[in-house]
Amino acid sequence: MARLAAVRDETPTARTLVLDVPDWPGHLAGQHVDVRLTAADGYSTQRSFSIASAPSGDGQVELTVQRVAGGEVSPYLADVFAVDDPVELRGPVGGWFVWRPEDPSPVVLVAGGSGIVPLMAMIRTRAGVGSRVPFRLVYSVRAPEDVIYADELRRRTRDDRGLDVAYVYSRQTPEGWPRPPGRIGLATLAEHGWPPDFAPACFVCGPTAFVETAADILVAQGHEPRRIKTERFGPTGPVASGG
Amino acid sequence: MTVSWSGSAPTEGPGANASRADEHIDGNALAGSLREVFAVDVTVASGRCVGCGRVDTVAGLVLYTQAPGLVARCPGCDGVVLRLVRGPDRAWLDLRGVTALEIPLRP
Numbered sequence: 001m002a003r004l005a006a007v008r009d010e011t012p013t014a015r016t017l018v019l020d021v022p023d024w025p026g027h028l029a030g031q032h033v034d035v036r037l038t039a040a041d042g043y044s045t046q047r048s049f050s051i052a053s054a055p056s057g058d059g060q061v062e063l064t065v066q067r068v069a070g071g072e073v074s075p076y077l078a079d080v081f082a083v084d085d086p087v088e089l090r091g092p093v094g095g096w097f098v099w100r101p102e103d104p105s106p107v108v109l110v111a112g113g114s115g116i117v118p119l120m121a122m123i124r125t126r127a128g129v130g131s132r133v134p135f136r137l138v139y140s141v142r143a144p145e146d147v148i149y150a151d152e153l154r155r156r157t158r159d160d161r162g163l164d165v166a167y168v169y170s171r172q173t174p175e176g177w178p179r180p181p182g183r184i185g186l187a188t189l190a191e192h193g194w195p196p197d198f199a200p201a202c203f204v205c206g207p208t209a210f211v212e213t214a215a216d217i218l219v220a221q222g223h224e225p226r227r228i229k230t231e232r233f234g235p236t237g238p239v240a241s242g243g
Numbered sequence: 244m245t246v247s248w249s250g251s252a253p254t255e256g257p258g259a260n261a262s263r264a265d266e267h268i269d270g271n272a273l274a275g276s277l278r279e280v281f282a283v284d285v286t287v288a289s290g291r292c293v294g295c296g297r298v299d300t301v302a303g304l305v306l307y308t309q310a311p312g313l314v315a316r317c318p319g320c321d322g323v324v325l326r327l328v329r330g331p332d333r334a335w336l337d338l339r340g341v342t343a344l345e346i347p348l349r350p
Contacts, residue, residue, distance in 0.1 A: 033275075034276075048275065093278050093284070096284075096286050231269055232269050
């Protein structure tokens, strides 16, 4: 059983939950937890959430939750769940979509929307262990205000040597942005990713359609499919509205 | 220690948690539910599809969560590889679509 220790608003629709988890065994960057909520009448539902934080050793774990209108779990976690409230967690789980600091390969991270969350855990872990493995993040958002961790990414781009961040705005760009809004494309990943002969580890996370587009582009660029790890989030829960 | 509980399977992928009307997610999301049954993380295991012979990791399968349970299909031929249904006090695991699983272990 975990307990909410603190909350941080990240964007108008996303917030970070800092959870106290007694006996937390530590985790790898990219792993997730399953969260279960049970209503007073016994109805219970479960969702997976990526861990946002680097392993810390202090028994705290951070999840960043994007509110989904009409959703079942995320509005509860984003709006109702209060400090000191308990929640059932299972995890950490998942050994596939993980970055291990001992892997020397350069890394390209491709995030769509709140798909940034597990990739941020990798960026934070890299900094936490003092790794010099070169990281490039391509982060696609609808509009500038949707950038989660905006200040931290700005700071890390300046301070974390070997970390580059490029943004793609699909609906609305910042003022003076040199390109019109648009979806992620081959040119963006060619310019801001790594060439295939560097044999980078590629991590792609976001909505299903975004992940498929980005993974197809990486394959078309010549990256080996087994070097491309994906995490789609998504669909609907037991009710059609999901989330 | 892995925190666990008895109950249903995840109905949404990790990766942050906004949900969309997309139909499927990755086999990654099976990790918690399979971890209830197996001592190791089976999502990093690879298996050969009975239908088309393609080899994939379990994490790379196409996972549908709308069924009563979890259904993982082959990304190559869309054949059913694995089904997992969790009841209150037991689980049913159907591995009809995989000829063998290769599971990495510590030497």
